[in-house]
Amino acid sequence: MKFKISFMMLLISALSYSQIGRTYPDGHGDRVFFPYGDISFADEVVSFKIGDPGPIEGFGPEEALGIPNYEGNPNKYFATLGYGGELVVRFTDNVLYDIPGPDLFILEIGALTEPVDAYISKDGKDWISVGRTDGGFSALDIADYVEKSDVFRYVKVVDIKAKKGGKWPGADIDAIGAIGSSINFQLNAAVTFDTGKAKLKENTSELADIAKKIKDLKGLVLIEGYTDNIGSTESNITLSKNRADAVKNFLVDNAKIDAKNITTKALGESNPVADNATEEGRQKNRRVELIVFQNTEIEQKNVTGTWKTTKNGNLRIYRYGDVIAGWYENDGGEILGKMSDDHTMQGQWIENKSGKTCNTAIYDRKNWGSLVLEFNEDFTEFKGQWGYCDAEASTTGWDANRN
Ligand SMILES: [Ca+2]
Ligand SMILES: [Ca+2]
Ligand SMILES: [Ca+2]
Incomplete structure (x- = not known):
């Protein structure tokens, strides 16, 4: 059996926490995984x-x-x-x-x-x-x-x-x-389009930013166009369709997202998010929403499950797509990260106390560090390396077998 530890760092600051899976307390002594x-x-x-x-x-x-x-x-x-x-x-x-x-x-x-x-x-x-x-x-x-x-x-x-x-x-x-769940990005029509028009404005930086995130998520994309309630229902449907199509074309042409993974919906003045009686409300209702569905299974058995660690009791790990999260039954310590290849998880550990306190906090805890877990071929054991805070994961001994 061969383990190959890679030292590529995955700095937490480079990741957006809001989109990282985690286990949460269920209020009754257990925890539940949200990918x-x-x-x-x-x-x-x-x-x-x-x-x-x-x-x-x-x-x-x-x-x-x-x-x-x-x-x-x-x-x-x-x-x-x-x-x-x-x-x-x-x-x-x-x-x-x-x-x-x-x-x-x-x-x-x-x-x-x-x-x-x-x-x-x-x-x-x-x-x-x-x-x-x-x-x-x-x-x-x-x-x-x-x-x-x-x-x-x-x-x-x-x-x-x-x-x-x-x-x-x-x-x-x-x-x-x-x-x-899935991720919902809102694009304010006033920033993206001229009034009543479906042609993108010159400055597409907000859309480009969202497009990059969507590309990284590698999911199926639903683009919904919405308007306020000024004008006929029919013209609003047409405008919302043209705007959703313009956003789709941008994703295809500029972000190189495959057109077959994108669906558009023209919803016109339906589903207002604010009051159409005020200008401020109408502005909020004129929008394009981009929803990304990740095309993955809820659980991936090869990693999901209870692992018996050599030093700290049972570690419960969950996987959804590439996302990994886990927690220790005995002290509530957590791990979170992503599969960087078929057998390697890269991410962080978080504890209530540890040998070193970091300057920054992850989930309100200042005791954390880097972690790389290398699973063996048939996912019956893993060996890990870890470090404090943003130091490289180079200390060995974070090991476990399937329970
Ligand atoms: Ca609450
Ligand atoms: Ca939310
Ligand atoms: Ca269901």
Whole structure:
């Protein structure tokens, strides 16, 4: 058996954290893997109707946004719906769509598990029921309720009135995430196009920047064109189609992205993200959205699983496409990175304490370093090298076998 350690550095600063997979605490002692990392979670509160009775001591609906962060803290970081309460949230830098297996993740915390009815929507108006959670950590599969190619940006959770009493009546939501996630880039039409025109402006730097990121993601691209509600429905459809096509042509001609991997949709004035009654709102509605779906399997068995390490107990590793994330069962230490070739993972380790404290933090932790894991041919063991902070991974002894 031969291991070949490569020393190519993958500096964390060169990576965009928002798009790196990570495992997150599920509020009940386990962790759950999101291959798109922090962007997977809900970004904005659209509306909140607090239940009756509401919590004696409540925390705002914003506590349900962003990454799971409750981690057993008894009095913070979750939104209590109240008895029969209703919360609507929106994704802005990602979308929800159907992938094999569960897609929508609702993290409800606390000793009492309180179910919610979950709904999803494309526009925040027409809702599709996607089932009832059991309370606690819940992952719902939307497959039975949607078309394969549909994308959703709104989620509604409604407390089912299971439990009326206590300090926090109703479900307590820490986070809402899309496991079946993808990355959503928004292009403001005012920056990209002249008013009413579909020809790209001279300065295409914003689009070029997005195109580069899309090319690196190597996925299937959906381009959606949208307008405000000024003008006829028909002319708005035409304008949004022409703009989506102009963006597609740019991706093909300038970024050399294969045209067969790009689909366009002309949506005209539908799905407004802001109020068309104001100029500011109309400006936000005039936009082109680019959604990238990575064409990979949710789990790749050769790496995903529990590994028995020589020094630190069990390490649980997950893989989605090239993305790797993992955590140690005994101390919550984490690893994250990417497969740089068939058998090599390059990335970082993060701990709560270590022999050296770095100047910068990763996920609020200043104890981290470089890590290279080299898997053997049949993925039954790996050998690793590591270093502190951004020093080269050159210390040996980070080894494990399949558990
Ligand atoms: Ca998000
Ligand atoms: Ca699914
Ligand atoms: Ca939270």
